[in-house]
Amino acid sequence: MASDGEQNARLLSEEESGFWEPSEKVQRRKSSGWWKIILYPVAVGLIFLAGIAGGYHWQDVDVNKRCLEHVSQKAPLMRDMDVTYHVEQFNGEFLTENIYRQNASQEVDDAWEALGVDYRPLRVPPEAAEEAGITHDQVKINDEYGGGYIANLEGLHHLHCLNLLRKSLYYNYDYYHAKGEGAFVNEDYIVRKHVSHCLDILRQQLMCTVDVGVLGQIWVWPDDPKPFVDFNTRHKCRNFDAIRQWAHDHQLPADPPPGFIQERPEEGDTIYPDIP
Incomplete structure (x- = not known):
């Protein structure tokens, strides 16, 4: 039986052999380690160069259009015009009425009309129809006049609806009913359907694009201060005037020429049993 000294000597010898002996396995590890040392800075350099190249490429990309594509249904508008964003202070005054809030008059109507609330439809080219969500069996412009589909810009339809709600307010209704123009050429029950349609379109739009900003509160009335909601908030807005233009x-x-728009559906086009 080996003495304690012999066992310790053997253990030390085994440990030294396992750590120091330049075996083939250890040599392979050392060789692999040198490759890692060489490849690491090369890889870092390549990643750095790729980042620079990507940065230059990103500068060539219209970030505003990418943002628009992310939050909006695709439409020909995105390709044809320069949509930009800016910070705008909302006019949230409670007691002071601007022109858009005043009682019915020709001056007020002119202000709303200037927003594009009654613009005529536009043409969506055939090649852009599917991207814009228009199906092949919707109403078309005849080929001799350029083809494509008739369509309205949704944002202006929303303003059209808001304008109709304004006209239907209890203190404005009699004025527009007496004029008998626009939506008010129809019987009252059709006007009601039109108004409720607009109300719900705006409800859906506001829920779809729900604003996550907040309304703080301010102090009013120095003699007896009370809190009141501050509606004069800042928002990131699209360039409405350019879009309207x-x-x-x-x-x-x-006054389109005769036959500008197809007069009858084509074979296979969907025909609905009634107005949806």
Whole structure:
């Protein structure tokens, strides 16, 4: 039986042999380690160069259009005009009424009309129809006049609806009912359907694009201070005037020639049993 000294000597010898002996396995590990040392800075350098190249490429990409594509249904508008964003202070005054809030008058109507609430439809080219959500069996412009589909810009339809709600307010209704223009050429029950349609379209739009900003509160009345909601908030807005101008410039003719729009559906087109 080996003495304690012999066992310790053997253990030390085994440990030294296992750690120091330049075996083939250890040599392979050392060789692999050298490759890692060489490849690591090369890989880092390549990643760095790729980042620089990607940065230059990103500068060439229109970030505003990417943002628009992310939050909006695709439409020809995205390709044809320069949509930009800016910070705008909302006018949230409670007691002071601007022109859009005043009682019915020709001046108020003119202000709303200037927003494009009654612009004529525009043309969506055939090649852009599917991307814009238009199906092949919707109403078309005849090929001799350029083809494509008639369509309205949704944002301006939303303003059209808001304008109709304004006209239908209890203190405005009699004025517009007496004029008998626009939606008010129809019987009252059709006007009601039109108004409720607009109400629900705006409900859906507001829920779809729900604003996650917040309304703080301010102090009013120095003699007896009370809190009141501050509606004068800042928002990131699209350049509405440029979009409205684009829609204005792309309106279909006010008096289209005979046969401009197809008069009958084509074979296979969907025909609904009634107005949905």
